[in-house]
Amino acid sequence: MTSRSAVSFPGRGALESTGKLFALGADVVRLTFKRPFQTREFIQQGWFIAGVSILPAMLVSIPFGAVVSLQLGQVVNQLGAASFTGAVSVLAIIQQASPIVCALIVAGAAGAAICADIGARTIREEIDAMEVLGVSAVHRLVVPRVLACTLVALLLNGVVSVVGVLGGYFFNIILQGGTPGAYLASFSALAQLPDLWISEIKAALFGFLAGVVACYRGLNPPPGPKGVGDAVNQSVVITFLLLFFVNFILTAVYLTVVPPKTG
């Protein structure tokens, strides 16, 4: 028999939640390989998430690509390296902007919906009922949702990168008077394949995080219907905070591990 210690200290709740969040993440990974895989639920959720994310993601990525390339174009011009504008803005968009945009959209649009859905099921005791019927709610509900978030973020990243780069290209050529040839040449001079990989890895990881956080908050909402609302709110905020933190770490690791291409 375990008698749990009831020592309380500041930050205990936060630590506990963090631990449980990680435990849920680990459970998701473990139960992903448990048969039977909930294919139907996965496809339904994937379809839903893609449906709510594609349009906002594209709409955000055009101005985002433009802003990045305008701003960078300006600075690079001042430094006298105008011919490298293309490389700089494309790298920035693919490595940084695109995964973050994807994750923000997936967390904001899909994560919020997932959190609200699961939260409502929790307070209506549906989750309890499912557990009592001997069916793991993590296996049945959380795994397909998290995997759907991951997959959609990954695919969305491709779309956003393309749209963002096109937007950047367009604005650089039209507004800043860049030359298309230099733009493309510099790009292939400095960019390399790992840049694309890291972008996709980031997007997938962010999508996974968004899914896990949304489901975690949905499974553990503060009591009452208002609690579900709060949970949705918190899930989005927590995902954003985590995102930028994880992005920082990944970027730091990537820049150390992968040697820059010297053109």
Place this chain on the structure above:
Amino acid sequence: MGAEVVVEGLTKSFGSQTIWRDVTLTLPPGEVSALLGPSGTGKSVFLKSMIGLLKPERGKCIINGIDIVSCSESQLYEVRKLFGVLFQDGALFGSMNLFDNVAFPLREHTKKSETEIRRNVLEKLEMTGLAGAERKLPGEISGGMRKRAGLARALVLEPEIILVDEPDSGLDPVRTTYISQLFLDVNAQIDATFLIVTHNINLARTVPDNIGMLFRKELVMFGPREVLLTSDEPVVKQFLNGRMDGPIGMSEEKDQATLAAEKAMFEAGHHAGGVEEITGVPKQMQPTPGLPPRAGDKRRTDRVMTMLHQLPPKAQQAIIDSLTDEQRQHYGVRSPAVVAAGRPTPRPRPQQPAGPAGDQPGVQRGQLPADQVARIPENRFSPRPPRGQGGGQ
């Protein structure tokens, strides 16, 4: 036969708030037990602890040799397959229609074909009076219907243990009686162990074999129905009669001052609520004619007769009254008339040695020592207990 559930010293708190402590009881296999108690005493929490949805801090809850409180997650999922649970609000899956809700456990845990599932589900929906509503979503039906659909889902796997949280809430009195009949019929058919949490006094008086009551964070009593129904304990009497006059208050239990003030008020003529004095042990409902007799009922009679001498005199009387002449002969107890005319405390088996002083039925008043009532003998009973072997444990 249904599984036996042994609960020992269970204690549950949320933070610093203790819900109940040291709850010890045994749900005898195949019998119908009821748990009463004022709102907020933690009856729902007790049910959830029994199926491992909440983790009690101390104690054990043993089913088929597995302790729910400390077992691993995979064991928990295995044990849960023995359970059918009806939650207080039905807990249907909101995105599925009634048919899919009831079919869910079958699709998850059995390899039945769709036609078989269909037959099974429609039968259960018919049983709970929901035929024709199977395409409706839970949001489109009344509270009582949700309750019944939840019950249909709980019954569909023919579980060994059925836990029911307030079957009567949201149902009219007639449907409540039909549901009670349904419980007894199911019990007769599959011999499942039942635990029914209820506020409904009619149901509590006529359906269960055993009754327990939670109050003041404790299990006040748990034992054969006759014990609680004849009890002189003020809490029990107040609860059965639904009066304001007694230790149960609106929020928590009353303090001395409130109690005195209220007493004065009632003495001055204020109506304390309740309609008429509820006393005595009414006849228990029986399975619908044509069904097999309840095996649990027979086991219970054997069990109760072996512990008869430990029960309070009024309960003994009620039990003997409820026996048929044949049974009285079988167990060697005297007919009620003789007992009533003779000694006030019937001694069913005169040749048996008197227990220790604490066992004297006359000594007990209302509140029973926990070890006598709350613990039911673990040994299986042969249909005819050997004479003179002493009852109970």
